Amino acid sequence: MSLSLSRMFALAVALACAGLPTAFAQVCASPGKDGPVTVAGANTTVNSYFQGSGNLLINATTLTLGAQSGDATLVGVGDKLLLIQMQGAAINAVNNNCYGDGLGPCTDTDTRALGSDKAQGHLENANYTAGRYEYVRVTAVTGAGGVGSAITFTPALTYAYTQAAPSLTIGQRRYQVIRVPQYSTLAISGSLRPLRWNGLVGGVTAVDVAGAVSFSGAGPHINASGTGFRTGYGERGGTANGDRLFQNQSDALTGARDTTKAEGIAGTPRFMWIATDTLLAPAALTGAALTNPDLNANTQGYPGGDYGRGAPGNAGGGGISHNSAGGGGGNGGRGGAGGATWSGDGSRDVGGYGGAKIPQTGAVDANRLVLGGGGG
Numbered sequence: 001m002s003l004s005l006s007r008m009f010a011l012a013v014a015l016a017c018a019g020l021p022t023a024f025a026q027v028c029a030s031p032g033k034d035g036p037v038t039v040a041g042a043n044t045t046v047n048s049y050f051q052g053s054g055n056l057l058i059n060a061t062t063l064t065l066g067a068q069s070g071d072a073t074l075v076g077v078g079d080k081l082l083l084i085q086m087q088g089a090a091i092n093a094v095n096n097n098c099y100g101d102g103l104g105p106c107t108d109t110d111t112r113a114l115g116s117d118k119a120q121g122h123l124e125n126a127n128y129t130a131g132r133y134e135y136v137r138v139t140a141v142t143g144a145g146g147v148g149s150a151i152t153f154t155p156a157l158t159y160a161y162t163q164a165a166p167s168l169t170i171g172q173r174r175y176q177v178i179r180v181p182q183y184s185t186l187a188i189s190g191s192l193r194p195l196r197w198n199g200l201v202g203g204v205t206a207v208d209v210a211g212a213v214s215f216s217g218a219g220p221h222i223n224a225s226g227t228g229f230r231t232g233y234g235e236r237g238g239t240a241n242g243d244r245l246f247q248n249q250s251d252a253l254t255g256a257r258d259t260t261k262a263e264g265i266a267g268t269p270r271f272m273w274i275a276t277d278t279l280l281a282p283a284a285l286t287g288a289a290l291t292n293p294d295l296n297a298n299t300q301g302y303p304g305g306d307y308g309r310g311a312p313g314n315a316g317g318g319g320i321s322h323n324s325a326g327g328g329g330g331n332g333g334r335g336g337a338g339g340a341t342w343s344g345d346g347s348r349d350v351g352g353y354g355g356a357k358i359p360q361t362g363a364v365d366a367n368r369l370v371l372g373g374g375g376g
Helices: none
Strands: 003-008 012-016 037-039 048-051 062-064 068-070 080-087 133-142 150-154 174-180 186-188 204-209 213-215 271-275 287-291
Touching (some): 174 204
Parallel strands (some): 186 213
Antiparallel strands (some): 080 174
């Protein structure tokens, strides 16, 4: 029996290869195929990440590999692949407390007290595909096993996977294909770390181990902190304008309205803040505006706009008016609300809403794994 270890932005899951519900589509490919391995170096990336190429339908048994990142190992027959939909969720983009999940009452007040309506989350409809994942076994490869190669696999897909730029009604949708190394044994004295999520691939570490897994030395030995969805950006302090909007198109880089919403399962804003290395001490961090390459100068990543305090999906909402803070990202729990405005603007409680927790509701959210939402 093999063991699969996955860690996604501080979320750890251990799954046995046999005996799982079919919904997990867990696959024993060729246990031990990649031999015994010792990981001694810090922050070692062992997965090959391939961008999603085109859309995949339910029951598909073939795919084409997109551009490769991370480890340089190519895909071959007998390999185990993980397909995972990283982003895919529609939001209600209205300018009141129904922003995000569409749930009322839409009181449109400034309060964010416990029990009040939260302007956060996503719509529970057919567009909610983020977090769906499954394992498959490669049975044939046409090409070298890298970008452009045609892969045949088994079993047929349980879910569909979508790769699409944002539209007027739904944000960016992304899936990735990850080669999962199959070790006979694994000894870790250093640490495994995924490629940082870059809007196309990354944020996930997954290995399959047929025999013993051992750890030695100081941990953490599997560390994905800081490799998930990215944070909002803004270089202006804002103006005391009485703003309390949940969504807005105004541009923080040239306009008066403050900072952007963050990145999460429902999409990617036009501008984000990116640190050079989140493993360094905070004092050593440097960062700058990162522009989403899918967007041009006249578009933004979220329906209704990238600005305002509403929290799309599990991403934090942006700070508004004068120096209010963005909301924290959500994952297993809801993100914290952003702090109030500058005292000269009344210390108004209009910071960004925190990103929604995942799962939000019942069965529709089962069997999903998502990256933690970025902070606004």
